[in-house]
Amino acid sequence: MKIKFILNENEVSIDVDPMKRLLDILREDFGLTGTKEGCGEGECGACTVLLDGKPVTSCLVNAVHIDGKEVMTSEGIAQEPLGKLLIDCFDETNAVQCGFCFPGFLVTSYHYLITDGEKNPDKIKKALSGNICRCTGYQKIFESVMLACERKPLISTDQVN
Amino acid sequence: MKSIRKIDAIPKLNGSWKFLDDYSYEEMIHGQLLYSTCHHGTIKKIHFPDGYNLSEFTVVSAANIPGENIVPEPVCDQPYMADKEVFHFGQVIMGIAHPNRKLLREFIRKIKIEYEELPAIIDIKECLENEDNVFGKELIIDHRTGRKPDPNWIHHHKIYYTPHQEQAYLEPQGMIAVWQPKEKIMFVRATCQCPFFVKEGVETIMGSAIKEAVIETSEGIGGAFGGKEDFPSLLAGITSLLSYKSGKPVKIVLEREDDIQITTKRHPARIEIETWTDPETRKIMKIYIDYRLDAGAYQTLSPVVLARGVLHAISGYSIPDAYIRGRLFRSNTPSNGAFRGFGAPQAFAAMEAHVESIAADMNINPYKFRRKNIFRIGNEFPTTQPILENNLSDCLERVIEKSNYLQKLEEFKEWNKTHKDKKGIGISIGYHGGGYTGNGEKVLNSEVKVVIEKDATVKIYVANTDMGQGAHTTLAQMFFEAIDHPREKCLVQLPNTSKTPNSGPTVASRTIYIIGNLLRRFALKIKDELGFENLDDYVSSNQNEFPREFRMKFVQDPSVVFDEENYVGVAYKDYSWAACVTEIYFHADTYQIELTKSWNVIDIGKVVNQKIAVGQAEGGILQGLAYGLCEFFYKAGYGRMHGFSDYALPTTMDLPEIDVEFIHTDSPIAKGLGEIPMDFPAPSVRNAFHNATGIFIDEYPLVPERIFKSLTADERR
Ligand code: FES
Ligand code: FES
Numbered sequence: 058m059k060i061k062f063i064l065n066e067n068e069v070s071i072d073v074d075p076m077k078r079l080l081d082i083l084r085e086d087f088g089l090t091g092t093k094e095g096c097g098e099g100e101c102g103a104c105t106v107l108l109d110g111k112p113v114t115s116c117l118v119n120a121v122h123i124d125g126k127e128v129m130t131s132e133g134i135a136q137e138p139l140g141k142l143l144i145d146c147f148d149e150t151n152a153v154q155c156g157f158c159f160p161g162f163l164v165t166s167y168h169y170l171i172t173d174g175e176k177n178p179d180k181i182k183k184a185l186s187g188n189i190c191r192c193t194g195y196q197k198i199f200e201s202v203m204l205a206c207e208r209k210p211l212i213s214t215d216q217v218n
Numbered sequence: 219m220k221s222i223r224k225i226d227a228i229p230k231l232n233g234s235w236k237f238l239d240d241y242s243y244e245e246m247i248h249g250q251l252l253y254s255t256c257h258h259g260t261i262k263k264i265h266f267p268d269g270y271n272l273s274e275f276t277v278v279s280a281a282n283i284p285g286e287n288i289v290p291e292p293v294c295d296q297p298y299m300a301d302k303e304v305f306h307f308g309q310v311i312m313g314i315a316h317p318n319r320k321l322l323r324e325f326i327r328k329i330k331i332e333y334e335e336l337p338a339i340i341d342i343k344e345c346l347e348n349e350d351n352v353f354g355k356e357l358i359i360d361h362r363t364g365r366k367p368d369p370n371w372i373h374h375h376k377i378y379y380t381p382h383q384e385q386a387y388l389e390p391q392g393m394i395a396v397w398q399p400k401e402k403i404m405f406v407r408a409t410c411q412c413p414f415f416v417k418e419g420v421e422t423i424m425g426s427a428i429k430e431a432v433i434e435t436s437e438g439i440g441g442a443f444g445g446k447e448d449f450p451s452l453l454a455g456i457t458s459l460l461s462y463k464s465g466k467p468v469k470i471v472l473e474r475e476d477d478i479q480i481t482t483k484r485h486p487a488r489i490e491i492e493t494w495t496d497p498e499t500r501k502i503m504k505i506y507i508d509y510r511l512d513a514g515a516y517q518t519l520s521p522v523v524l525a526r527g528v529l530h531a532i533s534g535y536s537i538p539d540a541y542i543r544g545r546l547f548r549s550n551t552p553s554n555g556a557f558r559g560f561g562a563p564q565a566f567a568a569m570e571a572h573v574e575s576i577a578a579d580m581n582i583n584p585y586k587f588r589r590k591n592i593f594r595i596g597n598e599f600p601t602t603q604p605i606l607e608n609n610l611s612d613c614l615e616r617v618i619e620k621s622n623y624l625q626k627l628e629e630f631k632e633w634n635k636t637h638k639d640k641k642g643i644g645i646s647i648g649y650h651g652g653g654y655t656g657n658g659e660k661v662l663n664s665e666v667k668v669v670i671e672k673d674a675t676v677k678i679y680v681a682n683t684d685m686g687q688g689a690h691t692t693l694a695q696m697f698f699e700a701i702d703h704p705r706e707k708c709l710v711q712l713p714n715t716s717k718t719p720n721s722g723p724t725v726a727s728r729t730i731y732i733i734g735n736l737l738r739r740f741a742l743k744i745k746d747e748l749g750f751e752n753l754d755d756y757v758s759s760n761q762n763e764f765p766r767e768f769r770m771k772f773v774q775d776p777s778v779v780f781d782e783e784n785y786v787g788v789a790y791k792d793y794s795w796a797a798c799v800t801e802i803y804f805h806a807d808t809y810q811i812e813l814t815k816s817w818n819v820i821d822i823g824k825v826v827n828q829k830i831a832v833g834q835a836e837g838g839i840l841q842g843l844a845y846g847l848c849e850f851f852y853k854a855g856y857g858r859m860h861g862f863s864d865y866a867l868p869t870t871m872d873l874p875e876i877d878v879e880f881i882h883t884d885s886p887i888a889k890g891l892g893e894i895p896m897d898f899p900a901p902s903v904r905n906a907f908h909n910a911t912g913i914f915i916d917e918y919p920l921v922p923e924r925i926f927k928s929l930t931a932d933e934r935r
Binding site (some may be wrong): 089091094096103130131132148149150152153154155156158159163183185188190191192193195196197199 | 876
């Protein structure tokens with residue numbers, strides 16, 4: 058099946074098995090290995106990407122579901138001003154341990170930052186509850202996202218758009 | 219104490235840091251393991267499905283092994299692949315490879331194996347209650363005085379159970395083998411903790427078919443926690459065999475379901491404790507501990523876990539008369555193995571519950587009872603190792619003070635009188651001996667290498683891997699801080715067994731404690747030998763001396779003398795100590811325990827990088843709390859869990875506020891940190907639940923179902 062979609066702001070097309078997982082399309086066909094497979098069953102969030110602006114686990118999304126849609130991966134987010142802000146906050150707190158979960162956390166936290174961004178621990182906990190991290194105990198991840206919420210106003214709005 | 223940032227954080231965040239599955243080689247094909255679904259039986263026939271071109275597949279089994287079919291371990295008793303008989307579910311029978319991963323998966327799923335089933339033990343209690351299942355060597359620590367208990371001493375006798383725990387490293391196990399026939403070298407890229415174990419694993423299975431195995435780790439190792447200590451040897455062996463036979467690079471990445479079902483876990487334990495306590499002095503006078511581990515089908519490294527278990531079994535209490543026995547029990551389940559804590563979490567689970575029961579029974583405040591009995595200078599471990607510091611009691615005092623424990627006990631008591639839901643607060647303590655047990659570090663004989671380049675860049679070669687704990691940042695920091703060299707000029711190289719000397723495995727909280735302290739001394743030694751003040755200046759004015767290589771070996775302190783036959787002497791040179799207070803809120807309607815806050819005071823000596831250390835402690839503490847609260851792997855009537863959908867890992871919603879404080883940080887040595895955060899927190903949950911409800915549950919985890927059962931059982935009484 059031939060599909061067209063927007064991948065990290067570029068229009069791409071590919072001829073692919075309609076049931077191929079988005080996760081595999083990203084990793085194998087586009088070499089975007091930042092999106093990780095932790096479980097393959099929608100439980101860990103390591104494979105999280107934005108699909109039309111909403112976080113989804115790409116191990117449960119198939120090629121047919123992305124035709125005509127917009128996909129944003131951790132690599133794409135890392136280029137955005139708010140993505141860069143988050144990366145800097147995660148780095149500053151030394152939050153990153155093995156790092157396998159972090160591209161997923163980056164995507165989910167980025168989504169929180171653009172859709173809400175209030176520096177509110179309960180809201181942040183809830184927003185990140187679909188991502189599993191086995192190394193950090195989450196505390197430093199919160200600290201980082203809180204820090205990013207605090208610093209968000211310093212990033213100029215036209216940069217954000 | 220400087221919190222320099224991690225060298226690998228940004229590439230990990232933007233996705234450019236490579237984990238095992240992110241590597242690929244030309245003509246690489248995919249492999250997978252075919253494993254037994256029978257718990258015990260003889261293989262009668264294996265049926266491959268119709269409709270596939272079998273010549274496209276590479277298949278290896280025990281019959282194809284050119285070397286030996288025994289995985290190198292402390293006790294070598296586990297084959298890489300079963301021959302005729304399988305002894306547990308998940309035992310590997312074949313390795314199979316094909317260029318198309320999806321097709322391979324489908325093919326393997328359709329393979330049918332006929333077994334003649336034999337009796338099997340899969341239930342944890344069935345395994346641990348029956349002494350006929352004992353195998354391997356019994357360990358005994360005999361510190362008996364021969365004195366009869368006084369008639370007025372109060373006798374307590376209880377049995378405690380702990381479950382399996384899954385490491386749940388987020389990156390599944392994986393391996394790539396690239397056979398290089400011309401050089402007869404098997405190159406293996408591994409996500410592992412111990413590259414030299416993997417090397418031995420590949421060379422054992424391949425025998426004289428290869429000249430050498432060269433192991434290099436992936437850049438990223440996506441968590442390990444002990445789970446990537448010995449299983450990678452088996453996986454690398456089979457992947458290598460597939461590459462050898464197919465002539466192509468082969469990658470195996472386990473599916474999560476396979477990973478969780480067939481790899482090693484924390485050993486379930488049954489620990490029976492008898493104590494005699496003097497009611498006058500409130501001191502425990504005599505103890506007997508029977509420490510049992512379910513090892514699974516093979517011993518592999520269980521004897522070493524058992525050793526650490528019995529050496530930590532008494533928790534932090536000075537008891538004049540002690541007898542501890544440790545035994546392994548065999549079951550028809552995959553061999554259990556290393557997991558952060560390595561036998562110690564089970565020990566503290568039991569003993570920290572036991573002291574709580576004694577205190578409750580004798581109506582003594584749990585803190586005051588601990589304080590009466592806790593290790594102090596002048597006491598000794600049951601192995602006769604002298605206690606040289608009061609740091610454990612310092613941890614306890616500090617955590618009691620900062621958590622406001624005594625006041626909260628009263629407050630909660632009042633609050634609970636008028637509420638259906640309950641609040642509770644609980645204590646636990648723990649410690650961890652750093653490095654290999656007993657004479658282990660002497661035997662390991664670790665070596666490190668440093669190359670100073672012409673531009674004064676220092677390349678550090680150690681076999682210890684960075685699996686997220688930040689080892690490569692902290693190790694480099696210990697070196698450059700010692701000689702005041704710029705950070706960006708000091709880098710730990712990716713472990714590769716052909717370039718890196720064997721500085722031992724990345725286990726036993728030894729990386730910073732043994733290797734880091736060695737690197738610090740090494741830096742000072744090089745500085746002394748060359749006689750420089752500033753390395754940059756020295757190198758630029760003595761260009762012809764560089765690049766230059768230096769090597770140094772670890773020398774064990776002469777005070778570490780341990781009699782491994784009788785378990786007498788100094789088992790570990792230095793101990794990290796800790797104490798914890800956890801607060802819970804018990805929801806009476808849903809039988810759920812909500813963790814609200816956990817205070818943790820830890821002595822790891824000198825803290826090299828404050829933020830890295832706190833982060834590692836927080837992660838371990840949550841693993842520890844979850845061990846007591848929600849994680850279980852086997853359930854009678856249901857069997858083993860299948861993945862992250864039924865294995866309950868803590869998420870952000872389960873997280874209490876975690877407070878971590880390090881004390882005695884002015885010490886000159888950095889002690890072990892990796893494991894201690896996992897060792898001690900779990901019992902505080904159970905003790906807090908007892909404080910809240912007055913009910914003791916002597917089995918982890920404290921899931922609503924178990925709580926419901928004990929509460930209703932209690933009402934029936
Ligand atoms: S890999 Fe998709 S949720 Fe775990
Ligand atoms: S940092 Fe390892 S799983 Fe999150």
